[in-house]
Amino acid sequence: xxxxxxxxxxxxxxxxxxxxxxxxxxxxxxxxxxxxxxxxxxxxxxxxxxxxxxxxxxxxxxxxxxxxxxxxxxxxxxxxxxxxxxxxxxxxxxxxxxxxxxxxxxxxxxxxxxxxxxxxxxxxxxxxxxxxxxxxxxxxxxxxxxxxxxxxxxxxxxxxxxxxxxxxxxxxxxxxxxxxxxxxxxxxxxxxxxxxxxxxxxxxxxxxxxxxxxxxxxxxxxxxxxxxxxxxxxxxxxxxxxxxxxxxxxxxxxxxxxxxxxxxxxxxxxxxxxxxxxxxxxxxxxxxxxxxxxxxxxxxxxxxxxxxxxxxxxxxxxxxxxxxxxxxxxxxxxxxxxxxxxxx
Numbered sequence: 001x002x003x004x005x006x007x008x009x010x011x012x013x014x015x016x017x018x019x020x021x022x023x024x025x026x027x028x029x030x031x032x033x034x035x036x037x038x039x040x041x042x043x044x045x046x047x048x049x050x051x052x053x054x055x056x057x058x059x060x061x062x063x064x065x066x067x068x069x070x071x072x073x074x075x076x077x078x079x080x081x082x083x084x085x086x087x088x089x090x091x092x093x094x095x096x097x098x099x100x101x102x103x104x105x106x107x108x109x110x111x112x113x114x115x116x117x118x119x120x121x122x123x124x125x126x127x128x129x130x131x132x133x134x135x136x137x138x139x140x141x142x143x144x145x146x147x148x149x150x151x152x153x154x155x156x157x158x159x160x161x162x163x164x165x166x167x168x169x170x171x172x173x174x175x176x177x178x179x180x181x182x183x184x185x186x187x188x189x190x191x192x193x194x195x196x197x198x199x200x201x202x203x204x205x206x207x208x209x210x211x212x213x214x215x216x217x218x219x220x221x222x223x224x225x226x227x228x229x230x231x232x233x234x235x236x237x238x239x240x241x242x243x244x245x246x247x248x249x250x251x252x253x254x255x256x257x258x259x260x261x262x263x264x265x266x267x268x269x270x271x272x273x274x275x276x277x278x279x280x281x282x283x284x285x286x287x288x289x290x291x292x293x294x295x296x297x298x299x300x301x302x303x304x305x306x307x308x309x310x311x312x313x314x315x316x317x318x319x320x321x322x323x324x325x326x327x328x329x330x331x332x333x334x335x336x337x338x339x340x341x342x343x344x
Contacts, residue, residue, distance in 0.1 A: 008037070010309075011050040017311065018336060020222040022072060022087060023054055029088035036095065042107045046278045051220065056105040057091065059219035060098060069094040073223040081224075111278075112145035112206050114217060116235040117228065117337025118273045118305060119152035120159075120179040121315050123168055124342065125303045126152070126269070127188035128317055128330055133267035133301055136196035140258045140268065142251045142287075143275035144200030146208050146217060148235045150244040153192040155235070159340065168192065174238030175231055180339035187331070187342040196266055198244050199258055201251035208239060228336060252286055259294045271303040274335060288325070295320030307335055315340075 008031030015024035027050050030036045040049035061070055070076050072087040095102060130137060144150050156173030159166040161181040169191045181187075206213045214236065221228045247254050255270070262268035270291065276284055294300045302318040315331040332341040 007031075008050065011048075013311065015050075015222075018222060018225075018334075019338075020224050022074075022224060023050070023222055025086070025088055026050075026054060026091050029092065033092070036092065039095065039099075039103075039106065042103070044107070044110060046280075047110055048278075051111045052106055052109060055111070055216070055219045056102050056109065057094060057098075058223065059105060059216060060101060062215055062219055065094075065098060065101075067094045067097070075221075075223045075226070075229060079226055109216065110204055111220060112204060112217070114144075114146045114148040114206070114232070114235070115228065115273075115336050116148050116155065116175070116231045117177055117179070118333075119149050119155050120157045120177045120337045121273070121305055121331065121333050121340060122149060122152040122271070122303070123155075123157045123192060124187035124340065125271070125305075125315055125317065125330055126193050127190070129267070129269050129301050129303060130193035131188065132317075132319070133269070133299065136194035136266055138196050138262035138266055138268040139198040140255070140262075140270045141198070141200045142255070142270060142272040143278075144202050144246060145204075146206035146213075146239070147200050147202075147244050147246050148232075148239055149273065150198050150200050150246075151235075151238060151242045153195060154238050154242065159187060175234035177231065177337065178227075179337060182332075182339055182341040183343075185342040185344050187340065197262065199261075200244065200246040201254045201258060202246050202248060203250055205246050205248055208236060225336070252283060252290065255287075255290055256294070259300065264298055267299070267301060269301040269303055273305040274307065276304070276306050291318075291320045292323060292325060295325075296323060305333060 008027050011027040012024045015027055040053040043049050043052040061076060069090040072082050074081055141150055154174045156170040156176035157168045158178050159181040160178055166186055166189055168189050291300050291302055299321040305315045307313045313333045313335050314329045315333050317328055317330050319326045329343055331343055
């Protein structure tokens with residue numbers, strides 16, 4: 001990933017869209033500081049420099065590092081915000097004074113975020129898949145990280161539009177995700193489709209039995225996002241009961257066998273949320289080619305939520321069959337699941 005000013009300028013916009021003025025200011029400051037840009041660029045190839053650097057700082061603060069920077073983080077400060085004071089000088093000083101601790105984190109970690117708010121999109125998306133393909137579904141998630149969105153159907157969802165609330169039917173939900181509903185259309189409701197099998201394909205799975213790994217997941221959440229913190233805690237608890245299967249390795253190498261394992265008389269759907277932005281153009285093309293080839297034997301569905309450089313975040317359903325791909329945009333979404341506009 002380029003460490004040019006354009007990238008950091010882009011991230012300023014991303015942070016503002018995600019309601020994180022703190023990270024927007026940090027990104028603005030780093031974009032104007034060649035030394036900090038260079039430090040962030042020591043991240044692994046393909047990793048987003050801003051997310052890695054900011055999570056590394058957050059990780060040390062969560063683990064008890066004492067510094068004046070702490071008071072600018074709402075999640076470490078009783079959810080209070082500091083007004084009228086620039087946090088960037090403290091941020092830069094923290095990096096300078098903790099560089100030896102930060103360096104291996106920036107160079108070695110990856111953004112294996114598990115934002116369970118995205119399961120609100122998946123609920124609607126898989127209902128659309130089932131309406132078209134039938135059920136039970138056989139699900140393959142590319143890049144599930146810790147697997148918290150593999151158990152999307154254990155979460156309740158409420159789509160809220162002004163005084164109106166449209167709830168999906170989820171018996172005894174592990175947590176409830178509230179999503180602002182935009183536009184005139186209502187997403188599919190009712191019970192979640194039946195799931196026959198589910199498997200994740202992940203190069204770097206998160207071991208949720210490891211406190212270090214759990215803290216890193218927490219550090220990846222933006223400091224102002226209280227609901228995301230609370231949802232993560234509830235999802236981690238639910239995961240200990242479910243523990244869905246995750247196969248370790250290159251997803252593109254594992255995908256053909258995962259597709260063959262799905263019963264041919266039942267529909268199969270590959271899905272991913274904010275993963276392929278880390279793929280090279282060759283990898284994205286390879287994924288499309290793999291699904292096109294698999295679609296020669298049987299219909300294969302693909303549900304994707306990936307951002308675009310224009311800032312749009314569509315939820316898209318693809319159907320591969322007989323060497324062709326048909327695609328339709330189901331919804332526009334907030335990248336963390338804060339809102340959804342159903343297009344249907």
